[in-house]
Amino acid sequence: MSAFASLFGKETLIGLDIGSAYMKAVQVEPSKGRVKVARAAQHKTPADAVRDGIVVDKAAVGDALRQMLKTAGISATGAVTAVSGPTVTVRHIKLPKMPEAALKKSARYEASKYLSANVEDSAIEFDILGPCPDAEDQMNVMLVAAPREMVESRVAAVEMAGLEAVGVDVESFALQRALVDCNVGAFSDGGMRALVDMGAAHTEVTILNGTAFALTRSIPIAGDSFTNVFKSQLRCSAEEAEQHKAAADLLLLLDGSGTAEELEGARLLQPMLDELLREIRRSIHYYQSQLPEGSERAALQEIILSGGTAQMRGIPEYMKARLGTEVVRGNAFSNPFFETHAESAGFLQEQHPRLMIGLGLAAKDALPATAAPAPAAVAVAAPVLA
Ligand SMILES: Nc1ncnc2c1ncn2[C@@H]1O[C@H](COP(=O)(O)OP(=O)(O)OP(=O)(O)O)[C@@H](O)[C@H]1O
Numbered sequence: 001m002s003a004f005a006s007l008f009g010k011e012t013l014i015g016l017d018i019g020s021a022y023m024k025a026v027q028v029e030p031s032k033g034r035v036k037v038a039r040a041a042q043h044k045t046p047a048d049a050v051r052d053g054i055v056v057d058k059a060a061v062g063d064a065l066r067q068m069l070k071t072a073g074i075s076a077t078g079a080v081t082a083v084s085g086p087t088v089t090v091r092h093i094k095l096p097k098m099p100e101a102a103l104k105k106s107a108r109y110e111a112s113k114y115l116s117a118n119v120e121d122s123a124i125e126f127d128i129l130g131p132c133p134d135a136e137d138q139m140n141v142m143l144v145a146a147p148r149e150m151v152e153s154r155v156a157a158v159e160m161a162g163l164e165a166v167g168v169d170v171e172s173f174a175l176q177r178a179l180v181d182c183n184v185g186a187f188s189d190g191g192m193r194a195l196v197d198m199g200a201a202h203t204e205v206t207i208l209n210g211t212a213f214a215l216t217r218s219i220p221i222a223g224d225s226f227t228n229v230f231k232s233q234l235r236c237s238a239e240e241a242e243q244h245k246a247a248a249d250l251l252l253l254l255d256g257s258g259t260a261e262e263l264e265g266a267r268l269l270q271p272m273l274d275e276l277l278r279e280i281r282r283s284i285h286y287y288q289s290q291l292p293e294g295s296e297r298a299a300l301q302e303i304i305l306s307g308g309t310a311q312m313r314g315i316p317e318y319m320k321a322r323l324g325t326e327v328v329r330g331n332a333f334s335n336p337f338f339e340t341h342a343e344s345a346g347f348l349q350e351q352h353p354r355l356m357i358g359l360g361l362a363a364k365d366a367l368p369a370t371a372a373p374a375p376a377a378v379a380v381a382a383p384v385l386a
């Protein structure tokens with residue numbers, strides 16, 4: 001919090017999802033036990049400014065963020081942002097029982113047993129979840145690690161936009177917060193679900209065991225892969241390829257309807273999409289293979305989609321037909337827990353798949369005590385950050 005803001009108690013935070021294709025901002029306010037979505041905005045990320053999750057052009061992203069907030073009328077003092085992708089590690093581990101202070105001291109040593117990356121180059125956070133039921137002297141711990149450069153570049157971009165970087169979370173946790181923790185009643189069957197965030201550079205699969213985080217995996221097939229199919233097959237510009245992609249209707253692949261021209265777009269997408277679905281299925285099978293034999297929780301209840309690529313026409317229906325499981329677009333804005341303004345309701349409903357991570361980041365401090373806490377974030381200022 002800036003000195004000025006803290007003096008007058010006017011700290012206002014936003015959730016900032018800095019994607020490789022789009023930046024999304026969401027501002028919320030607590031409202032009588034619920035959460036009011038005050039404002040939301042999105043803007044194209046400057047070209048090539050975010051690569052492999054790292055903000056490589058911090059000044060360009062900082063400027064664009066500032067512009068986006070100004071245009072949307074969002075005034076804030078700080079932001080919570082997040083990391084994701086194949087270089088981010090989120091793992092349940094078991095450690096000998098020790099107090100939190102001792103764990104902080106040995107964080108790098110303990111983390112080095114689980115990370116392939118150099119711990120010196122990683123931001124590391126541990127969250128003690130509780131005692132381990134099957135081993136008295138052990139405790140269950142969530143390990144979160146991300147390349148230091150990824151975390152620091154996001155903090156720098158936020159600061160260049162004139163905001164304080166209040167925390168760096170994990171995108172999967174933010175999604176879980178928006179879609180599950182704020183709506184626990186809908187998940188009371190305790191079944192297994194997959195949150196699948198389909199962005200531009202990658203698709204992140206997060207498996208939930210009831211309302212509990214189980215694992216996350218990043219797949220390098222997403223919106224850019226589909227745009228590139230059109231670019232190479234039709235030899236067209238990126239802009240034209242985006243238009244072809246948005247026009248393609250995957251439903252036509254299921255019922256065979258449509259003219260040859262209409263079918264062409266969906267057919268061009270199909271092999272890449274099927275490859276992505278194979279990878280999603282593999283992630284689910286991997287998790288199922290870790291469960292005890294005959295486990296009641298091994299059946300997948302549902303796949304919940306988010307991210308801009310989840311806006312592809314007919315994608316829930318196509319996935320449902322191919323994977324044989326319920327597939328929906330997750331929309332926290334239809335949960336009465338989130339209150340929306342009449343004037344922004346249209347934008348939020350139309351763009352909801354892209355705004356779920358930003359919403360989960362913004363809701364981090366606004367959740368009432370009744371909502372289940374999501375696992376700890378990689379707190380920027382926390383001393384444990386190695
Ligand atoms: N209506 C649509 N139909 C098909 N694709 C769409 C549609 N709207 C957006 N997209 C695609 O969604 C992607 C952007 O989604 P999103 O904002 O979730 O990505 P991102 O967060 O920037 O990416 P990443 O998280 O992978 O870095 C782009 O590839 C874009 O082409």
Ligand SMILES: [Mg+2]
Pocket residue numbers: 018019020199200307
């Ligand atoms: Mg994204």
